Structure formats: structure tokens, C-alpha cells
Amino acid sequence: MKYHIAILLILLLVSVKVNAQGAWYPLQSGETEHIISIQFIDAQTGYYISTSNACFKTIDGGAQWNLVETFAADISDMKFLNAATGYISACGGNVYRTTNSGISWNTYNAGLSSCLSSIFFLNSQTGWVTVETNSVINAVYKTLNGGVNWFLVGYVPGIERCYSIQFTDNLTGWTGGRKVNYDGLFFRTTNGGADWIETLNATEIVEDFIFLNSQTGWVISGGDVLRSTNGGINWIGQVHVPGRFSDCFFVNVNTGWAQGLTGSDGIIYKTTNSGLNWSSQTAAGSYNLLAMNFINAQTGWTAGLFGKMYKTTSGGNQFTGVLSHEEEIPCGFFLEQNYPNPFNPGTNIKFHLTDPSLVKLIIFDIQGREIATLVNEKLDAGIYTAGWNASEMPSGVYLYKIETSTFSEVKKMILLK
Template sequence: MIKISFILFLALQSVVVSQVIQSWVGIYNGPGNSTEFSRAMVLDKYGNIYVTGTSVGNGTSGDYVTIKYNNTSSIPHWVRRYFGPGNNSENAEDIAVDDSGNVYVTGGSNFGYEATTIKYDNEGNLLWVSHYQNSDSMYIGGVSISVNNDGVFIVCKSWSISGLTDCVTIKYNFSGSIQWVQRYNAPGNTYDEPRDIINDRYGNIYITGSSGGNSFPIKLLLIKYSASGNQQWIQTYSGPANMQDGGYSLCADSAGNIYVTGESAGSGTSLDFVTISYTSTGVERWIQRYNGAANDDDRAFAITTDNFGNIIVTGRSISAGSNFDYCTIKYNSTGVQQWVRRYNGPGNDMDISYAVDTDSAGNVYVTGTSMRTSELNSLDMATIKYNSFGIEKWVQRYNGPGNRTDYAWAIGVDKFGNVFVSGEGSGISPDYDITTIKYIQPIGIIQISSEIPKTYKLSQNYPNPFNPVTNIKFAVAKTGLVTLKVYDISGRETSRLVNEELNAGIYNYVFNASHLPSGIYFYKLTSVNFSETKKMVLVK
């Protein structure tokens, strides 16, 4: 009986969570009606979405463009463009927000060949612009940005006149003044290329990338700086082939451990995924490698942690007979592999995952680009949800209006389980537009806080009036049976949203009323010695 019940539960769960809906698509085509490139996306704590990239303007070859969307609308809240002196090409690469909603963008400018970093307030007002160049660099550009309570940190790729590259890390205060600059040039004057920067909960800064070449093997590089700019340690890694290794992405857990993922040349296996964990003092905790069945090119591009200390990496892996597949791997905190999931799209050809995120329940979301047919340039944005056990719950594909090639580079999940994806979509013209998509998972409940509330509470739904999706937030003070039901104006029950035992905590239910007509409805929360009812209005 227990086994039957469990199987039934899994079946019902599969039906419930598979009902994902594309809520809106935001498409941005700049004033030059030409090519727009999305490079990065970030969500703030209020659920707003920020996207940055490069856009051709009127009389400019490329401007920074930064777009803010509210959670509920595909119409931008604001759009800000920046072009520097000389109307040369400006290429934005990364974006971050602070706790006050201020927005920071970094990248490079072809005028003066300098790293350009910009700060906007939450309404898009320009607060400052900083241009950084030094005398021994032919060109320098911002690659990645991180913000904490102590300041703004960017890592740049710097080209010397000889053509070699260094990693340059810069700290700004919140007024835009440079606090310190650190340059890393490996022994042997090799090519040093940064790809990612993060900060941990203690304010330390970490950068990763690669270092080598010029007759030296290319190694994975990881550097730690203190908040005051002092170099704490450097770690490099060479795989079995001692030839080509590099870090692409970083994350940190609540204990201060650092995780890096990327590529590593194996012995007879071409490139493999490599994922390494270090303590905050630079001591290696574990290394995991992944080689796909084809013994060919496997590269991990993104890494994240979930609320339970697990590590998830994603990238591309060649499979016999299907070219590249999405490949997503979950490890526990000690490096033990929990599962591997591969995705081969309908085109049975090139499928590459570039970004990963998780929600509060440990579900995993990945996005990238995937062939829809065997025809050239038939690539879609493809987004996948796995539950914490690695079971595929849904796949959403997006083919832009131009019916050509679409790329997704970034993904984010808010506390309500809404999924946001950004990249480039093919427009009606031959060029690309910056494309941002919101997916909602309307049937299901998400615990948004494990904090134990003092009292039961049913909040007013939002938005209200709504069409057809709204959020119902409620607090459960004591573990027990909870029901949440919807009634029409005559008192007839129309929907039973929750009817189960819940732990104490704060929850949000995303209610999809697409099956109901317009009108006034009432929703009622009932638990042990508690009952409360509120009114909501559905307008179609």
C-alpha cells in the first residue's frame, strides 16, 4: 500500500508541475534596427529583472544597453543606453545589483581601449561612469562583476602590446572611486584569461579562468583576494594530459567553501568536465571529472549551489551519434555524484547548456541553445526543469519570430518559482534582438521561508485584480493539515489548491485561474483552530 501511494504521489506530482506557462516575452530592438546581443541577466530581491548587452545605435557601432523589467510585464520599466566618447563600439559583458536596487554594468570600450563600468540607481538614473586604462595595456575590458556590502569588484582581461594577456581585478567604492587594483601575470609571462568573479559571505574575492600558453601548459586558475586587495593564495590545476585546463564559473557555499567548474584535457578523452572544491584557505577538498561516452569534447560552463549544500554544473558533452548534448551533473557537498542528466533536442544535433539555477526546493533549471531540426541555423532557446532527484519535469523551447537561430545565455529563478531566461532571439529582420522570457509554474506550492511565524496569516493575493495568474501567500504557525480553497460568489468550491500536511513556515501558491470565468472569488485558508477568507477579482 505504501509503494502504491508513493507511485501515485509521484504521478500526480508530475502532472501538477508540468503545467508551466510562458507568461511573457520581452523583445528589445535598438534604434539602429540591427543586431542586439544579450550578455548577462540578474534578478534583485524584489523580483525585478535586469539584462545587459550590446546594441547598435543611431550612428554608433555598438552601445551598452541595460534593460529593467518588472516581474509582471514584458514592457521595460526602463532602458538605458551608453556610448562613450568617439561613438566607438561599447560592449557590455556583465551586470550586478546591490541590496538597494542599484545596478552595475561592466565591459569594454573601443575608444581608449578601456574597461568601462557604470552605476545606475533603481530608476535608471546614471550615477557614475568609470573608465580604467593603464599604461602597459593595449586594451582592457571588464569580463565579470560582483557586488557586496563593501564595494564593487570587477575582473578584466588586459592585452599587452606584445599580445599577451593578464587578469586585472579592480575594487570600486559605491561612489565610483577606485580603491585598489591587482594585476596577475603568471610566471613565464603567459596568457592569463579571467572568466568569472564572486565574493563569499566574508567579503573575500575569488576569480577564475586560465593561465598558460607561450610554451607552457594551460592551467585552470583560481585566485583569492581579501576585501582590502591582498592576495591570499593562488591555486592552479592541470589535468591528466597537462595540456588545456580552464575555469569558467565559480560559486561559494554558506561555509565559505569555493567551487569552480570548467574544462580539462584528459588522457585519451579530449576535454572533460572538471569540478573542484577548495576550502577558504585554499586547501583542495575534492576533484570530480566527467567524461562523456564518446570520449570527446565535454565542457562545463556554469555552476551553482542549492539550499542543501549540493553542487550543480552544466555544459555540453558530445554523445555518439548526436553531436553536443546538454549535460547537467549534481554532486553532494562532499563531491559524490548524485545524478547525471543529458538532453538531446529534436534536431539530434547541437545542444549546449550555458546557465543553471535552483529554487528553494532544490529543483534544477538549465538553459541554452538546442537544434529543433537537422537544418542549419534551426536553434531554439531550450529551458529544462529537473527535480532534486534529477527527474525531468518539463522542457520549454522558444523559437523567435524570425524562425532562425536563438541563444539563451542566462537563467534566474525568483522566490515564487518564476523562471526567467535571457539571450538573443531571431527577429523579423535578419538580425538578433535581446529576448527575455518569463515562465510561470502556476500549479504548485513553494515554501519561501523556513522561519516559523508566530501566527497563522492569509495575505491579500497579488496582483489583484488579475488575469489569469495570481500569488497567494500564507503563513503556517504549526505543522499540521492545511487546506486552501477557492469559492465563487455563490459559495460553490471551484478549486482546491492545498489539502495536505505542511510544516510550519511561509508559503506562496501561484494560482492559475485560466479555467474560470471573470468574476469575484473568495479564497479560504484553514488549519488547526484557524480560518481566514479573502476576496479576489478575476478580470479577463
């Protein structure tokens, strides 16, 4: 028993911080390479692709992922229209298509040997891909029969690589990416991709963008988020962070997220007023977050380097914290056993402070990974109760640890579903 306790304490000391100050919790992706795109069809069914040229699928909200295909060519982007039909772009001019939920894939070639850098389908028949033609121009190809045949529709000038492409109808679309010197460019088309007009020239790569309709959209470039309300003709900067955003996602005109890396920590920012104000949700460990997807304002997933993946069912908002404060001054520092224990899904943790102090109350899983920070603030002397809702966590043994300026203690609790 002493041996097991010692191991748990060691794990706590070397734990990797994956979810502080927010309701994002880790998932096991089954991948060790980088996840570059993720998409969920509903709360249960989702897909992702990685730099190992693999496609994985889940049917339980991300709790378990299964490999559905490993492709021969380097893959770059993914678009699923529904749970059955999806498309993946790749080098060698290849487009992979499934119509049976990833059980089998057909390979179609655009008649090219170049890399296809991004893909978008408006419906089951109409889609576009961007093609890395050379360092100063990219081509756009289009299909009208579900990817079986492709034809050249136009060129995007001055750009070395397009990172993303999107259309809201058969005529109106956008693409963005980088020049050869890694400055960013963004373009708009109103004739189905035949002509592309530059509407943004940035000092850093346009990593991603999203349009909710023909008028309202957001672009991320470096540490900036910019918004347009006239179809991408004009852009207004909304937030700047000392880092680099890699992906963004909006579920409606008010609520959205942008994520990436600052220093050595993953970052997620959220807005609930169309980007006028942004708040930091989490520093998700020392891993860059590359791909993000939400199905509504509450449920979303993010993933990135080395197969790291996180999920939220609260829109990324913190769902734990101090619930009550008793004014009585205790006679000593003390961390009580959580109650109830075992619990399902919620439990309360009471602790005693004899003096004002900065207090941290942190939840760990049995591997020593930080799951949630319940308290991280300066508190006056008194008796406090904090709550934890573990509705999205699996059954098992969890640890909670309190740290003050003069006191530290670890206790064990059991989630039993």
C-alpha cells in the first residue's frame, strides 16, 4: 500500500498540466502523430485525420477512437457532409471519398501530381480543392459529380499555399494562406472560383477562417482575430494575443473560439458577443492546438500535436469552483475527505484555512494528469466547500490536491458510475 501511495505522489509531482481554469478534459485519441483536422457530425460520431496519413473514427463522442484507413499519399484536409459521406485531400492530386462511414474509400485524381492543400464540399456533388502549383500561384479545381472528375476553374495569385477554402453557395467563396515569405493573404470570389480578389494582406500566415453566411466571417493570422461583415471585403481586428492562432470555429454569429499556441502553452479564447470581447479559457499543456470543432455552443473538441485531444460539454466554461464559505475561523489547515465518496457524478470538497492564502485545489486522474482546477485564487481565513461535476469523466480513482503558502495535502476519491 505504501508503495502505491508513493507512486501516486511521484505522478503528481511530474504531472503534465492539461486543463487549468476551464472545463476541457483530455481524451485518448489513439494517435501519437499530429492531428490536423477534426470534425463531428453529432454528439457521438466524429472523424479526424493526422500526419501519419490516417483517418480515425469515434461513435461514442470521442471516448474511443478506431483507425478506419491509412492512406498511401500525404493527406492535408478533410470534409464530411454527414456520418457516411466524407472527402480527404492529399498529395499526388488525389481525393479520397467514402460513402459508407469510412469502411471503404475510393481514390479519384484531379489529373495532377501536385499536392492538394485544402478541400471543401458544398453538397454531395459540388466541391473545390486548392492545388500547390508553384511558389507564386495556386490553382483551384472543381467537381460537379462528387469528386469523380475535376476541372480547373481558376487561379489564386501570389500565394504559395492555401490553408483553407470555403463556399457558402455555388458562387461565393474564400481562401487564404501564405506567400513564399510567410506573409498572409486572403481572397474572395463571387463567380465560383474563376476569379480571386485579394482583400487582406497580413504580416503573418492566414491559418484559418470561417464564414457563417455570405457576409459574416472571421480570419486568424498570427495572434490576431479579424472580423468581416461585408463578405470579406473589409476586415476589423478584434483581438491580439502574444502567440499564434491555428484554428477558429463559430457556432453562430455570437459564439466562437480561436486556439493555438503562446509560448509553450496551448491557448483557447472564446467570445460570446461576435468577437467584441474575448476571454482566455485554458492553457492546455505544452502542446500546440491545431484543429477544433463544435456541434453546438456547449459541446466541442480540440486536438493537436502528438495526438493530444480535449473535449468540453460546457462551451469551455469552468463548471467547478468554490460553492460556499463559512466565516468560522478554524484552528488549523485541513483538507476533508470529499462527500459523497464514492460519488456520481458530483462531489463536494471542504477545506479549512487559518490564514489568508493563495489556494490551489486541483483534480488529477490516476496517471497524475491534471483534469481540472477547482480553485486558484487568494482566499481569506475560513472554511470553504468546492464542488466538482464529473459527469463527462469515466469511472475510476481520482486525486485531489490542495496547495497553500504553508500547507499541501493529497486525498483520493472514487467516481463510480
